[in-house]
Amino acid sequence: MKTINKKICLLGHFHAGKTSLVIQFLEKRFQNYYGADLGVKIFETCHQFHEDQTLNLSIWDIAGSVDEYFPNPVYLAGTHGVIIVTDISQTDALDHVNSYLHWLDTLTDIPLKIAIALNKCDLIDTADLSLDYFPTNPLVIKTYETSAKTGKNVNIIFQELFNHLWDSPSIP
Incomplete structure (x- = not known):
């Protein structure tokens, strides 16, 4: 059996819904309130691709940031993929995503796989929302x-990231 170990990090501002996304993915449930994270919550999961392929995944839910303050870069050590989570009901949500993309670009030479979650879409009318807002960034x-x-x-967002991680080489 082929087993691959990967690490992904969820990044985003406070109250963007990072923990809620992880809990919905792992436990298929939603809770209105989670206490603010002070550092990082680590979730471990095993994802079966086929009968003979397993992905051991470490999901790091990194505490939210505010304004131009980003989390400690040490949390990203050994990261293979990132989900940038933003509260799309906030007017500056897309600016937050761009800030995180720029910050990630300055931190590492490792080509991370990045997915973007425009979270809380149930709170707004998304008919006019363009999902091609970040087409020029090759990491997305x-x-x-x-x-x-x-x-x-x-x-779907987790599965898509898993598929890309499965095909990427492991980082020592």
């Missing part, structure tokens, strides 16, 4: 409207 796999509350696209 795809942008998804997500809702941790309803479960919309939660499994």
Whole structure:
């Protein structure tokens, strides 16, 4: 059996819904309130691809940031993939994503796989929302409207990132 170990980090501002996305993905449930993280919560999961392929995944839910303050870069050591989570109901949500993309670009020479979760899409009318807002960034796999509350696209965003991680080489 082929087993690969990978680490992904969820990044985003406070109250963007990072923990809610992870809990919805792992436990298929939603809770209205989670206490603010002070550092990082680590979730371990095993994802079976086929009968003979397993992905052991460490999901790091990194405490939210505010304004131009980003988390300690040491949390990103050994990271293979990132989900940038933003509260799409906030007017400056896309600016937050751009800030995280720029910050990640300055930190590492490692080509991370990045997915973007425009979370809390259940709170707004998304008819006029463009999911191609970040097409020029080669690190971005795809942008998804997500809702941790309803479960919309939660499994899909994780699965898409897993598929890209499976094909990428391991980082020592």
